[in-house]
Amino acid sequence: MRCCFHPDYEIPLPEGHPFPMRKFSALRDILLAEGLLRPTELVEPTEIDWNDLRMVHEEGWLDALRDGTLTRNQERRLGLPWSPALVRRSRLAANGTVIAAWHALDDGVAANLAGGTHHACPDHGEGFCVLNDVGVAIRTLQREEEIRRALIVDLDVHHGNGNALCFADDPTVFTYSIHGARNFPMRKPPSDLDVPLADHVGDLEYLDRLGESLQIAIDRSRPDLVFLLSGVDVVVGDRYGRLALTRDGLRRRERLAQSMLRHAGLPVVLVLSGGYAATPQLTADLHAESHRVAREVFGPSGEGSGCRASADTAEQQA
Numbered sequence: 169m170r171c172c173f174h175p176d177y178e179i180p181l182p183e184g185h186p187f188p189m190r191k192f193s194a195l196r197d198i199l200l201a202e203g204l205l206r207p208t209e210l211v212e213p214t215e216i217d218w219n220d221l222r223m224v225h226e227e228g229w230l231d232a233l234r235d236g237t238l239t240r241n242q243e244r245r246l247g248l249p250w251s252p253a254l255v256r257r258s259r260l261a262a263n264g265t266v267i268a269a270w271h272a273l274d275d276g277v278a279a280n281l282a283g284g285t286h287h288a289c290p291d292h293g294e295g296f297c298v299l300n301d302v303g304v305a306i307r308t309l310q311r312e313e314e315i316r317r318a319l320i321v322d323l324d325v326h327h328g329n330g331n332a333l334c335f336a337d338d339p340t341v342f343t344y345s346i347h348g349a350r351n352f353p354m355r356k357p358p359s360d361l362d363v364p365l366a367d368h369v370g371d372l373e374y375l376d377r378l379g380e381s382l383q384i385a386i387d388r389s390r391p392d393l394v395f396l397l398s399g400v401d402v403v404v405g406d407r408y409g410r411l412a413l414t415r416d417g418l419r420r421r422e423r424l425a426q427s428m429l430r431h432a433g434l435p436v437v438l439v440l441s442g443g444y445a446a447t448p449q450l451t452a453d454l455h456a457e458s459h460r461v462a463r464e465v466f467g468p469s470g471e472g473s474g475c476r477a478s479a480d481t482a483e484q485q486a
């Protein structure tokens with residue numbers, strides 16, 4: 169499976185900052201060490217063009233990012249200190265999701281070892297999310313007429329408010345979010361399908377609710393491409409999670425979601441979104457579950473799924 173990664177996904181943060189910046193290279197190292205990822209499958213993105221970001225974000229937010237003129241309030245809401253390196257890493261990661269989306273159309277599945285920054289809204293950043301990478305990827309592929317419709321499956325424990333705002337009133341993009349009802353963000357603009365969960369929900373209830381609701385999302389959205397945001401902050405003990413999935417439950421969640429999407433013949437882009445376990449290494453190891461499952465569900469390299477090829481064939485037959 170081709171995976172986008174850049175060493176500059178990681179930037180220095182102030183001592184004690186809660187964002188686990190080291191998880192990105194740790195995940196790459198785990199995937200390489202376990203043979204889930206071959207070095208030749210690593211794809212290094214460049215920084216995304218500012219013009220591409222304008223398809224999702226408002227000029228004022230992009231100007232503030234480029235010029236370093238965030239207000240104190242904007243920076244506090246973002247939760248990350250502005251720096252040129254932060255802007256660069258955000259543009260690299262956004263393009264990683266765009267490139268992974270192209271590869272998913274060819275291979276059936278591909279990944280960005282970052283991204284899923286679902287709290288980034290058109291006019292501001294929020295909750296460690298600077299740019300809405302999935303939004304930009306969808307708009308890019310729609311502009312290139314590679315896809316018409318997309319489905320965002322957001323399994324991060326926090327509601328996908330940025331995605332909901334980016335695609336409010338857009339019938340071509342279906343937003344699905346299963347999340348902690350009482351968790352951040354406090355204001356949750358409606359997704360096309362929201363599945364709010366009580367605090368401390370465990371494996372069985374979570375998997376039940378996911379299975380029934382995700383099928384509805386697949387049936388209603390009829391997408392050409394799916395973005396799977398496999399946030400691992402649903403796991404018990406997560407600093408910001410408030411749910412109680414076990415690691416086995418996380419693995420079963422990934423197997424359930426990915427199998428349903430694969431069964432529906434849909435190409436899938438895997439992105440990370442959040443995770444705040446005890447250490448960045450543990451967070452990365454939890455993110456790796458999504459990749460371990462993907463090799464079971466989609467095969468070792470994602471090759472042979474041929475979603476684009478089969479879609480073309482289906483179109484010719486139709």
Ligand SMILES: [Zn+2]
Pocket residue numbers: 324325326399401441442443
């Ligand atoms: Zn989260």
